[in-house]
Amino acid sequence: MKLNLIHLAFILLAFSVNACKSSSQKKDKPVKERIALTSNSFKVTKINQEDVSKYPVEFTLDLNENRISGKGGCNNFSASFSHNQDGVEIGMAMATKKYCQDTGEIENSFFKALRQVKDYYYNGETLQFTTEGKDILITAKKKTN
Secondary structure, eight states, rough: OHHHHHHHHHHHHHHHHHHHHTTTTTOOOOOOOOOOOOOOOEEEEEETTOTTSSSSSEEETTTTTTEEEESSSSSSSEEEEETTTTEEEOOOOOEEOOOTTTTHHHEEEHHHHHHHHOOOESSSSSSEEOOOOOOOOEEEEEOOO
């Protein structure tokens, strides 16, 4: 009986160590800086903390036209974009409607995340769109030409 309790204790310990490991997976932290946004092109590297850097998800901010446009993984998209000290507002995206077998799920995640964006952090290189509660939805790196 005592031996079974010891085995049970070790099993519970193993489960709790694994649970701690999975809950502490590396998550992006907000870029803490918030310098002024400028019109630039960005390559999306993460959507909801999932690495999507191998997919062609990218966008351009055109602050003169108040637009965000780009590629959601397969389809081109465009939406209105505005920002101020209180946050960000992205309008409903219009997109082409090609069938995208390999990137459809990623694209759906991207468009869903865009609809939830309320704020941002930007340090001149990394742009993070966040929820009002500061949860990171989209992480993107400024493209260099």
